[in-house]
Structure formats: C-alpha cells, structure tokens
Amino acid sequence: xxxxxxxxxxxVSPLTGEVFVGTTEKGKPGVWxxxxxxxxxxxxxxxxxxxxxxxxxxxxxxxxxxxxxxxxPADKKIEIDGKEF
Numbered sequence: 001x002x003x004x005x006x007x008x009x010x011x012v013s014p015l016t017g018e019v020f021v022g023t024t025e026k027g028k029p030g031v032w033x034x035x036x037x038x039x040x041x042x043x044x045x046x047x048x049x050x051x052x053x054x055x056x057x058x059x060x061x062x063x064x065x066x067x068x069x070x071x072x073p074a075d076k077k078i079e080i081d082g083k084e085f
Contacts, residue, residue, distance in 0.1 A: 010042075016052070019043075049070055 003023060010021050011032075019042040020037030050056055050071045058067040072078050078085050 003034075009037075 005014045007023050008021055009029070010019065010026055012019055017039075018037050019039045020032065020035040021034045021038050025031040025033050050069060052071055052073050053067060053076075057065050058069060060066050064076065070078075072085075
C-alpha cells in the first residue's frame with residue numbers, strides 16, 4: 001500500500017490516550033482507515049525537541065497561552081496540585 005505523506009494524520013484515542021499516526025476515511029476525520037500506535041515514539045520526540053529541564057508555553061492559534069510543557073528527568077521530584085511525580 002502506498003501512502004502519500006500529506007494524507008497522514010496524527011491523533012489521540014479518547015478512550016486509551018494512545019497516540020496514532022495513519023490515514024482516515026475521506027470526509028470522516030474520526031474514522032481510521034489505517035493506523036499505527038506511536039505513543040512512546042511521540043513522547044520521546046517531545047523530550048528530544050525540548051530537552052531535559054525545559055519548560056515551554058503552548059499557545060492556541062489565536063496566541064492565547066493555554067498549556068505548559070515541562071520536561072523533568074525522572075530522578076527529579078516535582079509536585080503539581082499537591083500530587084508528587
């Protein structure tokens with residue numbers, strides 16, 4: 001099967017939280033035709049892009065700050081909303 005790169009999409013399963021890459025049915029963006037689970041590879045790409053001990057702001061298409069991505073090595077302890085990680 002030949003797949004054109006511009007036809008690939010990436011998405012997150014609302015049931016499992018897994019990240020997938022693949023193709024969807026024409027006119028049905030939520031219906032996968034072919035997909036591959038890439039959660040670990042996606043996560044490691046984020047870590048590689050931002051590096052350890054890094055924080056970055058995420059903005060929406062209007063420029064509003066909506067989220068933060070914080071990369072912390074596993075040997076560092078952090079606390080968010082009273083929960084330690």
